[in-house]
Amino acid sequence: MGAHHHGPAKGLSRWLFTTNHKDIGTMYLWFSFSMFILGGAFAMITRAELFQPGMQLINPAFFNQMTTLHGLIMVFGAIMPSFVGLANWMIPMMIGAPDMALPRMNNWSFWILPPAFLILASTLFMEGGAPNFGWTFYAPLSTTYAPPSVTYFIFSIHVLGLSSIMGSINIIATVMNMRAPGMTYMKMPLFVWTWLITAFLLVAVMPVLAGAVTMMLMDIHFGTSFFSAAGGGDPVLFQHIFWFFGHPEVYIIILPAFGVVSQIIPAFARKPLFGYDSMVYATAAIAFLSFVVWAHHMYTVGMPVAGELFFMYATMLIAVPTGVKVFNWVTTMWRGSMTFETPMLFCIGFLVLFTIGGFTGLMLSIAPADFQYHDSYFVVAHFHYVMVAGAVFSMSAAVYYWLPKWCGRMYNEAMGKTHFWISFVGFNIAFFPQHFVGLAGMPRRIPDYALQFADFNMISSIGAFIYGASQILFLYNVVATIVAGKPTSDAKTWEGAEGLEWTVATPAPYHTFETPPQVR
Amino acid sequence: MLLKANRLRELVLGPVLMLLSLASAGAAAAGDKVNESWQVNMQPGATEIGQSIYDLHMLIFWICVVIGALVFGVMFYSIFYHRKSRGVTPSTFHESTKAEIAWTVVPFLILIGMAVPATSTLLEIYDFDDADMDVLVTGYQWKWKYEYLNENGENVAFFSNLRTPQGEIYNATDKGEHYLLEVDEPMVIPVDTKVRFLVTANDVIHSFWVPELAVKKDAIPGFINETWTKANVEGIYRGQCAELCGKEHGFMPIVVNVVSKEEYAGWLETKKVEAAEIRGLMAQTFTMDELMTRGKSVYERNCLACHGANGEGGVGTAIAGSTVAMGEVAGHLEIGINGVPGSAMQAFGGQINDVEMAAVITYQRNAFGNNMGDMIQPIDVYNHKKG
Numbered sequence: 003m004g005a006h007h008h009g010p011a012k013g014l015s016r017w018l019f020t021t022n023h024k025d026i027g028t029m030y031l032w033f034s035f036s037m038f039i040l041g042g043a044f045a046m047i048t049r050a051e052l053f054q055p056g057m058q059l060i061n062p063a064f065f066n067q068m069t070t071l072h073g074l075i076m077v078f079g080a081i082m083p084s085f086v087g088l089a090n091w092m093i094p095m096m097i098g099a100p101d102m103a104l105p106r107m108n109n110w111s112f113w114i115l116p117p118a119f120l121i122l123a124s125t126l127f128m129e130g131g132a133p134n135f136g137w138t139f140y141a142p143l144s145t146t147y148a149p150p151s152v153t154y155f156i157f158s159i160h161v162l163g164l165s166s167i168m169g170s171i172n173i174i175a176t177v178m179n180m181r182a183p184g185m186t187y188m189k190m191p192l193f194v195w196t197w198l199i200t201a202f203l204l205v206a207v208m209p210v211l212a213g214a215v216t217m218m219l220m221d222i223h224f225g226t227s228f229f230s231a232a233g234g235g236d237p238v239l240f241q242h243i244f245w246f247f248g249h250p251e252v253y254i255i256i257l258p259a260f261g262v263v264s265q266i267i268p269a270f271a272r273k274p275l276f277g278y279d280s281m282v283y284a285t286a287a288i289a290f291l292s293f294v295v296w297a298h299h300m301y302t303v304g305m306p307v308a309g310e311l312f313f314m315y316a317t318m319l320i321a322v323p324t325g326v327k328v329f330n331w332v333t334t335m336w337r338g339s340m341t342f343e344t345p346m347l348f349c350i351g352f353l354v355l356f357t358i359g360g361f362t363g364l365m366l367s368i369a370p371a372d373f374q375y376h377d378s379y380f381v382v383a384h385f386h387y388v389m390v391a392g393a394v395f396s397m398s399a400a401v402y403y404w405l406p407k408w409c410g411r412m413y414n415e416a417m418g419k420t421h422f423w424i425s426f427v428g429f430n431i432a433f434f435p436q437h438f439v440g441l442a443g444m445p446r447r448i449p450d451y452a453l454q455f456a457d458f459n460m461i462s463s464i465g466a467f468i469y470g471a472s473q474i475l476f477l478y479n480v481v482a483t484i485v486a487g488k489p490t491s492d493a494k495t496w497e498g499a500e501g502l503e504w505t506v507a508t509p510a511p512y513h514t515f516e517t518p519p520q521v522r
Numbered sequence: 523m524l525l526k527a528n529r530l531r532e533l534v535l536g537p538v539l540m541l542l543s544l545a546s547a548g549a550a551a552a553g554d555k556v557n558e559s560w561q562v563n564m565q566p567g568a569t570e571i572g573q574s575i576y577d578l579h580m581l582i583f584w585i586c587v588v589i590g591a592l593v594f595g596v597m598f599y600s601i602f603y604h605r606k607s608r609g610v611t612p613s614t615f616h617e618s619t620k621a622e623i624a625w626t627v628v629p630f631l632i633l634i635g636m637a638v639p640a641t642s643t644l645l646e647i648y649d650f651d652d653a654d655m656d657v658l659v660t661g662y663q664w665k666w667k668y669e670y671l672n673e674n675g676e677n678v679a680f681f682s683n684l685r686t687p688q689g690e691i692y693n694a695t696d697k698g699e700h701y702l703l704e705v706d707e708p709m710v711i712p713v714d715t716k717v718r719f720l721v722t723a724n725d726v727i728h729s730f731w732v733p734e735l736a737v738k739k740d741a742i743p744g745f746i747n748e749t750w751t752k753a754n755v756e757g758i759y760r761g762q763c764a765e766l767c768g769k770e771h772g773f774m775p776i777v778v779n780v781v782s783k784e785e786y787a788g789w790l791e792t793k794k795v796e797a798a799e800i801r802g803l804m805a806q807t808f809t810m811d812e813l814m815t816r817g818k819s820v821y822e823r824n825c826l827a828c829h830g831a832n833g834e835g836g837v838g839t840a841i842a843g844s845t846v847a848m849g850e851v852a853g854h855l856e857i858g859i860n861g862v863p864g865s866a867m868q869a870f871g872g873q874i875n876d877v878e879m880a881a882v883i884t885y886q887r888n889a890f891g892n893n894m895g896d897m898i899q900p901i902d903v904y905n906h907k908k909g
Contacts, residue, residue: 055701056693063769063837136766142743143726143768147663147866231744237727238742272606274616302729302764303740304747307648311641318633322626329625332593335600339612342605350601357593361586368636370643371579373738374564377729377764438562443733445764448772450691452703452760454559 009512018113021105022512023090026112028408030087031401033115035477037079038394040123042470044072049432049466051449055456065449066134067126073137077255078162079119081393085258086111086169088400089197091408093173095503095510096191098182098519103175111168118161125151136447138248141229141240145221152222156215163208170201170208177201182502184521188282191501192275195282196261199289203250203257206293211247214240238303245296253292256388257285259396260327263349265501266403267331270346271338272498277330284323284330291320301372310369317367324360328353343496344418348399351426352391359387362437377447380440386433398425398476405480406495410509411487417479424472431465565734568755568780572736574643582636589632650748653718657709661721661728661741661763662873663866664770664827668709670790671720678793681873682707683823684773688831691773703760706823708777712786713756721747725868726768732761732776740765753780768866769837770827803877804900810884813897817885820878825886828866833890837866842890851883851898855906858883876903 010016010025020026048068051059060068090108094101102108125132130149133139144152177198181190190198217240220226227233229240260281268275275281297305297313305313331353340346362384366372375381398421406412435458440446444455451459494504502521506514566576604610658669662681669679685704689695698704711717721730723741730749731738739749753759761776781789808816828838833847841847846854858879859871870879880898887894 055697057691058693061836062772066766066769066771134769140727140766143766147726147768231742237744271604272612273614276616277618277622278616280617280622302738303742304745307644310644310648314640314644315637318637321633322629325629326622326625328593329621332597332600333621334616335597336604337600337610337613337615338604339606339610340601340604341607342601350597353597354594357590361590364586364636365579365582368578368582368640370575370640370647371582373647374575374579374733374736376738377731438560441564442561443565443761445731445762445772447766448762450702450772453697453699453701454561457559 019109021101021109023094023102023105023108024408024510024512026102026108027087027090027092029112030083030090033112034080034082034084034087037075037083037119039473039477041072041075041080042473044068044075045466046470048072048449049463052451052459053463054460055451055453057450060449062449063131063134066136066447067132069447070133070136070139071122071126074122074133075119076389077137077251078159079115079122081255081389081397082166083115084397085197085200085255085393086166088193088258088262088397088404089169089173092404092503093176093194093197094180095506095514096194096501097177097180097185098502098515098521099176099180100513100516100518102172103180104172107168108172111165111172114161115165118158118165121154121161122158125154128154138244139218140244141218141221141237145218145229148222153219156219159215160212163212166204167208170204173197173201174205182515182518182521188279189521191261192264192278192281193258193261196257196264196285199285200254200257203254203289203292207247207250207254210243211251214243214247217243238300241300241303242297245299246293248299249296250289250292252385252388253288255393257289259352259393260285262396262400262403263331263352266345266349266399267334267353269403269496269499270343270349271335271340273334273338274500275330276333276336277326280326281330284326287323288320291316291323295320298367298369298372301369302376314367314369318364320367321360321364328357328360341497343402343415344413344422345399345403345496347419347422348395348402351422352395352399355387355391355395355426355429359384359391362387375440377445378440379436379444379446382446383433383436383440386436390429390433395425398422401480403496404503405483406490407503407506407508407510409484409487410489410491411483412490412495413479413483413487417475417482421472421475421479424475425469428465428468428470428472432462432469433465435459435462435465567734567736568753568757568759569734569736569751570754571643571647571751572734574646575736578639578643581639585632585636647749650718650750652716653750654715655711656718656720657711658720658722659730659741661723661725661730661767661774663725663768663868664763664774666709666728666730666763666774666776667724667873670793676794678790678797680707680793681823682709682777684770684775686773688826700760702773703762703775703777705775705777708758708779710779710781710786710789711751711753712783713753713780715783716750716752718748718750721749727765728763728767728774729765730761730776731764732759732778734759735761735778737761738764756780756782773827800875800877804875804904806877807899807901808877808881808897810888810897813881813884814888816878816881817883818889820874820882821885821889824870824874825882833886833892841886842892844892847886847892848894851887851896851902852906854883854887855879855898855903859903859907871907876900876907879903 051065128151132151133155135144177194217228221228227235229235229237264275295313295317298317366375366384402418439455439458444451491508493508564576564579566573656671658671660667666682669677671677682705685706686702690697721739721741723743728741730741735751735753737749737751739747757780759778763771763774828836829841830836833841846857861867861869877900880900880903883898887896
């Protein structure tokens with residue numbers, strides 16, 4: 003290392019002007035965690051209102067703002083940026099690259115995010131209130147009937163879409179051009195593979211979302227009628243466009259999670275991942291299918307029966323590659339030599355709960371049955387099983403798994419396990435009963451409900467509070483580790499961990515792989 | 523509805539309860555029962571389609587249970603026996619083309635097994651032909667309008683509003699048995715009759731959902747969707763709007779009263795007579811008291827949600843002390859009848875009749891301390907509409 007190698011700059015300018023993938027990754031992770039807390043706080047408010055029948059704490063108008071912002075912030079502010087942060091930190095280290103391919107753009111794609119969410123959050127204080135039409139913002143509720151703040155919402159969607167597209171271009175460029183010598187595509191760690199495919203999905207569908215919100219903007223301010231039947235448009239067109247973005251979007255969220263789990267389970271089973279090739283093909287198959295299933299979110303809009311059948315069959319097919327993944331993970335564990343540190347616990351939690359979410363997904367794919375499930379709490383339960391237990395659990399696993407490498411300190415294992423168990427129990431108390439009330443006929447997005455749903459809703463709220471509280475423990479554990487965790491300098495934190503990121507020093511130096519490693 | 527200690531037992535037994543109720547479900551629902559608070563599963567309801575959907579739901583459910591038991595069984599066996607603390611040395615196998623093919627093909631075959639009954643049920647649902655009668659269902663923010671279409675053009679139409687008083691919602695009084703699932707005027711349809719619903723909306727997208735009649739269809743402004751039901755058991759069936767439609771989305775229930783064919787014919791006759799009576803009232807002149815009494819009830823059904831119980835405003839502007847209610851009568855009538863385009867204030871001219879309009883305008887001008895002292899008669903409304 004020559005004297006020209008500089009460390010990080012000092013003070014605020016380090017973070018503002020940084021082009022270092024680790025710094026940017028760190029900022030993404032902290033930003034997404036703060037959004038996770040904010041979106042979680044909104045969820046706590048709705049669950050508090052739903053604790054008992056009757057309106058107690060907030061009014062229905064504010065309730066709608068809370069559910070809307072909860073969804074938007076969790077999807078776009080918490081989950082997506084958290085995986086981008088993870089990609090920033092890990093992809094260069096996993097493929098033996100010194101940094102991301104486009105470091106300045108990397109800085110820009112992060113720094114436009116906080117203003118975007120500041121704008122979105124500021125709508126809460128505007129005349130007419132924040133967006134109140136659900137995170138799916140169906141027209142014409144989000145156009146003709148929307149509060150004035152919808153324009154700010156549209157702007158913030160544009161900005162965060164821009165951020166996602168730039169982030170994805172960066173990941174694609176990095177993975178395609180900066181792999182260490184000998185690192186062929188089929189030798190890449192699975193996390194890199196799933197992110198490469200995710201990045202392609204993002205580049206393909208974020209412009210579609212931008213198109214949808216631009217059409218809304220035109221309808222609201224410039225007299226067009228894309229989504230208004232009175233002017234010759236079609237409100238259902240909005241849903242087709244939205245879900246053409248929206249279904250790939252849910253895989254954008256879950257594919258990197260698959261990648262994380264595929265890294266961690268082999269490490270703690272001390273056994274290579276079973277069926278690496280089939281994992282790659284399954285991921286690609288899921289990504290492809292995600293483009294041809296969007297209308298399963300719209301079974302009740304009055305599609306012709308041929309359309310219903312096509313989307314039903316295509317959706318059912320997704321169960322095949324997803325099943326392959328689950329079977330491969332279980333087989334990876336089979337006859338391994340397992341230990342159950344916190345990252346592994348979260349991965350097993352992921353596996354169990356994601357599989358349950360997959361089953362309910364299969365049920366929802368059945369169009370005639372979906373006429374009863376659609377827009378009920380059964381759907382709410384389903385997507386929280388895949389989003390929270392899928393994305394958030396795997397993200398927690400990733401943080402515990404790589405935190406020692408990031409900061410050179412070991413987290414408190416007992417506290418980590420406690421975080422897992424409280425999360426796991428709280429999550430299930432919160433969301434399992436939602437299957438019941440959904441099947442019994444409770445619609446989603448209602449601020450108040452009939453008395454027959456009261457008991458399960460109370461249980462659900464208690465579970466949500468427990469789950470929410472467990473995240474405070476997570477925050478405490480992470481901060482305590484960074485500040486005063488037990489120092490560790492083992493390059494390889496975990497006995498069974500494999501991959502280039504475990505060959506660099508711990509904590510990872512500011513610059514890694516300035517000379518590319520040779521991969522055999 | 524507080525969680526009681528003796529209920530904790532049931533709470534713990536939640537999943538078990540679900541299985542038990544799955545086993546015992548199957549009997550068709552009848553009468554106006556209050557659904558049990560621990561209901562954990564879909565109900566087959568009162569139609570053949572509902573029964574098919576329920577059977578399909580249970581089929582997929584049990585297939586998932588079996589697959590889940592196998593996968594989790596293997597996984598937990600592995601978790602218990604293949605752990606380092608038991609001194610196991612890890613194997614190194616990491617691929618098997620045969621296994622991959624097997625667990626691609628087998629699930630595919632299972633899916634085909636699911637697709638067959640699903641397709642046939644879907645085709646049944648999409649069979650809209652040979653309906654015995656048509657009801658046009660229109661979603662409004664936040665109420666439903668039911669219009670019984672008649673070949674002679676003598677349509678019977680009425681709005682169906684939430685009947686639960688604000689006091690129950692805001693916890694001033696105890697909540698009734700059918701809290702939030704009760705309306706001022708339910709839809710009435712005959713038993714054993716194929717009723718086709720033509721579903722549309724006036725403003726935003728709503729969704730017409732009655733679980734026990736196995737009906738859910740989005741109500742989309744500018745488009746008409748079809749769906750149908752054929753109830754084989756008389757009774758009162760309750761549902762709700764299922765698509766987020768704004769502030770009062772949780773407060774626009776659907777109640778369908780399935781009665782015998784004779785009772786239905788009688789009901790329809792009464793509705794026609796009522797319509798004639800209202801036509802008679804149009805010509806009448808009312809006293810201030812009559813207008814205020816009628817006006818109050820019209821206000822509570824149509825205006826209160828947005829303008830507040832005391833005219834204090836909310837989503838809508840305040841009526842107490844407003845320039846409209848205390849200004850020219852013509853201007854006030856204009857807003858009541860034609861609404862305010864581009865805002866949430868709807869055109870009520872087509873939703874309430876002239877008597878109701880006269881009464882509610884009079885009420886708004888004299889209640890909440892407005893005390894204008896003027897009266898509006900049905901004829902004034904009629905004249906205003908004519909221009």
